[in-house]
Amino acid sequence: MKVKSVDVSEAVGMILGQDLTRIVPGEFKGVAFKKGHMIQEQDIPVMRSMGKNNVYVLKLGPDEIHENDAAATLAGLVAGRGLKGSEAAEGKVELKAERSGLLKVDADRLTQINLLTGVALATLHDGVLVKPDEVAAAVKIIPLALPAATLDKIAAICSGLPLVSVVPLSTQKAGLIITGNEVYDGLIQDRFAPVISQKLSALGSTITETVFLPDDKLRIAAAIEQLAGKNDLVIVTGGMSVDPDDVTPAAIRSTGAEVTVYGAPVLPGAMFMTAYLQGKPVLGIPACGMYARVTVLDVVLPKLLAGERIDRKYIAALGHGGLCRKCADGCRYPNCSFAK
Known part of the structure; x- marks a missing residue:
């Protein structure tokens, strides 16, 4: 991955290599465009209004994948039935439950994926109940670009078998x-x-x-x-x-x-x-x-x-975590350690 300076008019489709701060007196001061942002046509006039005629951009190598694309791919590899992914943003995708049910997580393969450099996959506990639109897992790519080889390793770990899924409860x-x-x-x-x-x-x-x-x-x-x-x-x-x-x-x-x-x-x-x-x-x-x-x-x-x-x-x-803490300030189950 290389960094170079280009005219903003030529930067559409490129990856921003720096944070760009915008100041509007009395209204706003902060980061308007974050490092890693994929520059869009509509961004150009805003950047020029910020005094940015040139910006630093990242040029990915042939074996590198942008964080958002990598996050979307990773989410697709690990998500099974009953889950839907959010749009990738800043290298992150949330996996939300499409229905109520029991969350199933393959903890061993989860650990294998998190041992790889540059990726983070977090889930709720295996066996917990989830509701529609509840975030059950989240994918995050740590660097701005991920080696394609890392995604190949994840695909091999998943082997076409979902790592996280939501099993519906039957009516009995x-x-x-x-x-x-x-x-x-x-x-x-x-x-x-x-x-x-x-x-x-x-x-x-x-x-x-x-x-x-x-x-x-x-x-x-x-x-x-x-x-x-x-x-x-x-x-x-x-x-x-x-x-x-x-x-x-x-x-x-x-x-x-x-x-x-x-x-x-x-x-x-x-x-x-x-x-x-x-x-x-x-x-x-x-x-x-x-x-x-x-x-x-x-x-x-x-x-x-x-x-x-x-x-x-x-x-x-279940013995590991099987002792209820009997919380004096009110029961929070299942959002606690009991029987996890």
């Missing part, structure tokens, strides 16, 4: 079972049903039926089987500890469901259970689910609705 029907003698006998009022209903509704799914049962293993198991036959998902609340009178885990197992998780390194939510009955998820939710603002359920539900399977390896990895 859920059956809800509230266990506990004290609720069933009317000694206390249930607080689980409205909480679980609101969490599902916020994700576009619904509870079709709510069943109240005492701590009876056989009755709970029968209800699980019945609701699994009519719904996409079954949620069972209460009775999840290892106390002798807490029979919900045993009831879930007795249906023949495959238990993939019992116990999670996430607080609140340690006594969480995930099982699969004829391919349908059955979730066991501990008592914290009715009073804690955020629990492991908030982390797991979006993944289930995005079609992902909850297994022990995934749950074990």
Whole structure:
């Protein structure tokens, strides 16, 4: 890349090699054209009004790509379905979600790209929920021009497979079972049903039926089987500890469901259970689910609705960040470190 001085009338289409400051007494003082700007026809009279008859421009070599073109190319290589790129400006492109959904990021390939000189690719955490038009990732080219070879390396890393994408959440029907003698006998009022209903509704799914049962293993198991036959998902609340009178885990197992998780390194939510009955998820939710603002359920539900399977390896990895800080000034989830 070389720098040379040219008459502004000859500079159209060239890359500005200096910041140009404009002063309008009493109105404006600052950079009107930044270094790296691609000079346009309409810029010429403005530059002349600033007293600039000659400007320094950059001349790219045959193997160099302007920062904006490089940023646009990089964005196209990494962006998958559900994302749209902004217009490149100052070597930067933002990737915004086209729809609500679960953000998927290949962190290993992300690191490989960021190890290359001259590029920066930042994303939100893998597995977070994003809304339409929310910025999920951003591409930035550090120098004014990037070697074409760097983009070739990025293309090889991507190998035609998107690095960042947004997976839509499916609309599912859920059956809800509230266990506990004290609720069933009317000694206390249930607080689980409205909480679980609101969490599902916020994700576009619904509870079709709510069943109240005492701590009876056989009755709970029968209800699980019945609701699994009519719904996409079954949620069972209460009775999840290892106390002798807490029979919900045993009831879930007795249906023949495959238990993939019992116990999670996430607080609140340690006594969480995930099982699969004829391919349908059955979730066991501990008592914290009715009073804690955020629990492991908030982390797991979006993944289930995005079609992902909850297994022990995934749950074990949540331990890094799995401790809720219980912020005294108000919960900011998901804009916090919990279960990231």
